[in-house]
Amino acid sequence: MKVTGRAAVAIVALVFAATQSWLTRFKRTKTDAKSLHIAIESNACAFLSRPPPAAPLRHRRLVRDPLSPEEVNGEAAALRQEQRRTAERLSSSGADPAQLRAFPKGSSDGACVNGADPDSKATSGTWAGMAEAAVVMVTFDRADYLGCALQDLLAVRARFPNAGELYPAFVSQDGDAAGVQAVVRRHLDRVRYLEHAPDRPIRAPSAREKVAYYRIAQHYKFLLKTLFDCFGFPRVIVVEDDMRFAPDFFAYFDALAPVLDEDSSLLCASAWNDNGMPGLVSEPTAVERSDFFPGLGWMTTRSVWRGLRGRWPAGYWDDWLRTPEVRQGRQCLRPEVARTSNFGRAGSSEGQYFDAYIAPIQRAAVEVNWGGVDLEYLVKDAYEARMQSKIAAGKVVESLDDALAALPEEAGAGGFIVAYEGQEEYSVLARRLKILPEFKGDAPRVAYAGIVMLRTPYGAPLLLVPRSRLAY
Template identity: 30%
Template sequence: MTYTATIRRTRPLECLILPSLLLLLTMGWSRVVMGTGVVGNFIKINITVVLPEGGNRTKTIDTDENSLKTFGITREELSSALIYTNANGEVSEVVMGERHIPLHLEPVRDSSYTSYSFGTVDGGFWSVSASNFTNITIHDLEDDETLEAVEVSLDWSLPPLAQPNPADVTLTSALLEAAIYLDNTTLVRQKVSGRVAIGKWVQMVPYAGVYLQVLNPHTHLTTLAAYFNTQDYFIDRELVHTLTNLMPGRLAFLTSYYDTSGRLGASSRDTLTSLGSFAARYLTFGDCWSWAWRVGGATLAEGLVTNPHGVMSHPPPLNLEVPVSPSPPSERLCESWPLSWNKRQHFCDMYDGYGDLCSCSAPFTLPANATGTGEELGVVVVAGSRARYLFRLLRQLLTQPGVALHQVLVSIDGGYEETIKLVDLLGLRWRVHNPEGKGSPRISRHMRFALYHGVQLLATNKFIILEDDLILAPDFYSYMQQTAVLLDKDPSLFAVSAYAHFSFRHTAHDPTRLYRVHSLPAYGWMVKRSFLEETLPKWPPVFVATDWDYWMGCGLVRRGRELVIPEVSRTSHAGLSGTHFSGFVTQKRFSNKPLSDDPNTRVNLTTVNREVYEIELKELLSRAKPLNISDPYNFTFPSEPGEVYAVCVKMHFQGDDKTFKVLADALKIWSQDPRDHHYGLWRLPYHRATLLIIATPYSKYSKNYLKQQCPVLSVNGALYAHMLDNYNDENYNFLRHSPLDFLTIMNLNLDSRAQFEHHLMEHSVSHDVTSGEANNETSSHISTLLGDKTVITSTLDEDKTVYTSTPGEDKTVYTSTPAEDKTIYTSTAEDRTVYPSTPPEEKTVYTSTLAEDKTEYTR
């Protein structure tokens, strides 16, 4: 982009003269004097202009020293400032803190010299422009060693049977320790050195949760090892989903660490009870719990040590010993399966958690690979160690009409044998990437690898890209087939996405409607082969820390083109473990999003025609009623059916997003950043009305489109702080036993309960059975009365069959993989059930003693 300076002389108003900054571009033009006053010496300064389509443009200018002094700025300050344009690429001022300095530049666009800067892993910047790639094509990547697939040899033989010797399993559950031992072998052990003080604070310690080990009773090998961080949201659902998809006959061992109850919902407790647990329904804060059972059969043993006084006490540790004996070898394999299913026999013997993929009576099978109607699309799936997530996705994808199995490629980031074997037994193509970097760079480089091999291996003109932790709507593939024609007909589009960030239950109602937006693709998207061929040679190197999707949304990649998104999403993000996600993030950003449920939905392609789309927007703007808002959190947004409302928010450039974030947060929609807009305008079907959010003055629609004056919302620091507070996980479900809980847990009869209540009355002990609160005197009496009955052990072996598992010669010791957020939360625990987090003045320092084998496993 080339700029020319516009001469603006400020007119005096009475005695007031507003100076202008004297700027001249050194592009061969003659010098022109601007502003008022005495002209001093000219000096050269490099200024950086942020362009409306993204990226930066650096230019050398001449400026007058006296002008700098007039505005009280230095050469260095101006040189380091970012100068932002509006949507039309115009510059009217430089904003430096509270100072607004007039500066007028008229742009002449030259995108080949526009530079884009991205953060690097060492804290620096990687700057690049289209001119860096003028002589590079995708064929230049053929000799790139980082794009070479890793050779993997798979062994499909069955592991040998274990010796038929009796064995003992020991489960430990304690305040700061969880462990599962098989004879002299440690299956899992998590121990934190430190202490948790007794008091009014609920201290949240690292690694708290549930540890699961599943054993094959015939080989004594671990088929599933998982850690569930039960301090996080939705983890109880993942725990239940995992347990309900275990293969019948397996030996399952579960033990808790510190606290399991906080996020364990009522429905999850009911499911655990239906699977055979007696203690799941009674768990409260700090209880120690261990459970051993045969999947699909009886509980072998279960132990519970209650923590009767909540934060005012610590329970003693639980050590539960479970004797097991061998299972008949004849029950090892599914005899009804075809002989050709040798890979499935091996896979289901080695791994667990795949539901009917390993069902002997009703196994899952892929539909016949019949030729469907519509365009045949390539599908590239990026995957890693989360094989159970991947199976859920592939099952949904491969059962949709029209999907061609030979046009599906799964790219695996690392030699994860379980994932590779799953894809192989399903008969799909796969490639293994040798991981590069860590975190975001690793994900970005794997995406590059996957797209490159998709272009090389799949004979299609368009490609769908999926990640392994997505949920697909039943019309996902149909949606992609219908919208594929848009990429052929409209060169102003670069991709189609199946996901809309602003698609929530109160802002998305019509599954047939599509939108044009300036944004980045996410959670299931489609591009043409030609787009990948032009984009892959520009891909950021491994030292760039920026996420790949943000890079794909920049002007260097989009080149002024737009993205098509649906009003109602066709995908949902469902992963709770990963580089960028946790249960809290899922709860905050993804829990209230609708998913199309009609497999026969026909989308309206006409409305995203560029001319038709513009006409419709102008019509909506012409009848929009501007809203005057000062505090979005205390404003009732109208939602009259058929009405159109406009909210103008202060935004000088796309990064000037504080006001937008506050408004979006108040509307309970996506508020992380201002993506999915059309030239700075967001169109939301708010309930049954239409709400237009207009970035002012950034959006081209902020001038001369609305018939009525639109008050501009600008938030203060307090409102922005309130928005940030909403991203803090401040609540934790603190559950506490009532004084008589042990009677219910031990299934004592009413007479025993009456005797106990009479005993309390005789000793004048006050208690509140309903609220679960008791005074200190009550606590001391109950401690005496409970005695050793706080340790409950249940041996429920109705079929009289005792199962065993003895260690093989070579066993893997698993250690937990904690959540990324190591924040220690605390909450007051007085008279409420849900307590806000308040960190104490002194933090307990915990050190983790991990098992020697650092094998990583995921949920």
Template identity: 30%
Template sequence: MRFSTFLLSIILFTNCLVFALSVNRTLCLLFTHLSVASDYPSAWLAEEVPNVHVRFSFCCRLWTGKYTMNLLRFVSLRHIFFITIIWLLALILFYRLHESVSIDYGKELPKMLNKIIKLEKEISEQNKEAGRLLERLDNDKFAQKWFIFSNSTDYTAHPDDRDAPLSIGDKIPVLVMACNRPAAIRVHLNQLLLLRPSPELFPIIVSQDCDHQPTSQVIDTYRDSITVIKQPNQTEPILSKKLKKFAGYYKIARHYRWALNQIFFNMKYKTVIVTEDDLQIAVDFFEFFLATYKLLIADSSLYCISAWNDNGQEVMIEDRPDLLYRTDFFPELSPKWPNGFWDDWIRDPPQRRGRSCIRPEISRTAMSLYGKSGVSKGLFYEKHLKSIKLNTKFVRFTAMNLTYLLKENYEKLFSSQVNQAPVVSLNAIQAGLWTGKSVRILYRNAKEFVDIAKIIGLMDDMKAGVPRTAFRGVVPVYYYKTRVFISPVGEWKNYDDN
């Protein structure tokens, strides 16, 4: 750009110089002609009339013509010189300014770009933060107005329902089980407090075992936002030599029993959400429990709502965060308690009594890295737990009609879906012949189910004869972009706990 500008300036200057020289040449020729023409009458007149006056006039005209021509030549040259000087000064000034601006612009450009990028990031972050705040405000407004009518059969949220006041029985406390992981409890509490839509509707109660001082110090920093209780019995459980290696599981069972007694009998709550310090929670964690709580109260065939899908690895779930199921496999807790291994005990038929739980297609909880350092020493973490997908899309469950999950509705709906699905082979599914459709794979006994589960990648263990996520013996899974129902042969009657 500088070269082209310089070249253009030289051309303009040259044109002006040529024009000035041409004008000068023309004027000189013109006045030369005039001077010569004026001399002839004077000469003729001098010969005919030898008069001093006439000769004097001739000399004056002759001198005047020559002087005028010389003067014009001088003036033209002076103008050319003046124009040349002006052009040179203008060019020098122009290039000085242009160079100065170019240098400053070159130096400032990276700074300006960095400022623009930084400003864009700040605006983006502010927009995200504003979105989060608006969502929290919206959730808070919605949650604070929520009320549950026990006799209602319509589970869609109505304005009249949400305007009713809350009582102690309508609050849903969150019981956080903690022991000796200070970093884990800090991260978990931060998540709960960030996503909680209403402190009044979802009070947080942290129950600590182990009497671990670093963990206690972290928990104490949240006392303005939570309630803290501590399990008082820190004695070692009395166990046989064979069971001593399982002492940690007995301590956990003791802690759960004590904490749940505090919730239900001392604090008089009707229900509770139980979490542990090594869990991550989804963005709609509270929305999920708020909506399904009414089902739990209304349907006596339900005894828990679980945020967890045992087979919730990303490769085995459909991208349907709104999808919920009933399951006969119990993944959570109960008011009655054993001395140890409560999670296995609670799945036994005497405790389950034919009841079901509700669970999501995509888990609303996931195991954090802190889960590797638990009592199980990370036994299932690397193999299974770390691959469970946590939902990232907010679903407005409280605005949905969830009556399809009631027992009388769900059994008909689920049986119809399963029975209408054609029976196919695993090879056909893996070949992509049934993509986007629903199919069945049949098994005749526990061994065949385990074989199928291992090929697909499901958890293949059973508790009291119930496969994980099963409902009436059927395990739904999303495999090769196909909805697959792993179903028992014939009509299902009951589980064989042997």
């Protein structure tokens, strides 16, 4: 094809303009790699939080880091240098931990990473009298997951007044995967870093068991010991590196903290509802008591921790917390509409239950004014009286299908009640509703005294109730 002189000039101009644009972007990338990576983390969140595919994926590098391996290692080395500087400051001057960012390595049974007395009852440093709770994100080696979850958590925290002082953020890593350390280094202006480094090898009791569950249990013991015993926080909120957060996540926990402090029959407050699928929940201000420890974004107090720390298990810490011997009749608070969602298909459990029961849980999209919500009904005796009234006012139906097909006006004041007896009958109902049918310890998931609270497709309350409770 013949190119005229005028066309040649136009082509040269276009090439020149494109080259200048590329050079500008290149220079910006070189001078603002942190901003670039954070933007990529935002895109990663959209990718990681997408609906589950038809076929499960194995975890590889789901989101490619824009930094080269050399740059990632350089960021990790910078974080480790910060840990060394912190150790020197702590040993030479007893520096205020609140002014430090990356703490030395520690272990579940070792000394405090800040050199503090673990039995001190005072909050450490300038956190004293100010911090409501430490919020800690638990991570291992999923750098792409961490980048997404951490950025989301910090964005939600920024919505809450004075959240940086009231809710100091930590990332606690098991091990020293460089990719994770590079992510932390880029956010070190807004988070603090803890590193769990066992002082002896952790092994599973048998070859059939995964050592990961034993490392996880010791990691949790380390971070809870560090934040409660060494730093002296009154409460700790534990989240994970595969979560996203509702806009009122911090306001929700802020509202529940006084209830948790004042009621010794409570073990924790959680942001998660195992049955929080669309169509089974609707009321964003509703909070319930549960005999089942939900996890997946939860808060507990220093007094609860001090009753647990001396008998913390070697492995399977969450199932241990659900046993009657450990719960001792205590319960957790949980929302009707979850305040966290989870995108962690890849992990130590290898996606068990993920596509069917975890990915469908939707976090709240609305921001509740929790200061205007009366939560006095959550106190133990008041809640039990309220539940008895609900059952007495409810309409018992012959089958679950009758309740699901009925209109809300056909329900009693307490909603529809479907009776069951034992785990086998409950499992039939649960499978029909597409919720997890299993019991843990002596309780179905989310149950209060065996009662599981849901909604019908038309929004009416639906209670699955043990037959023994219908004697009222």
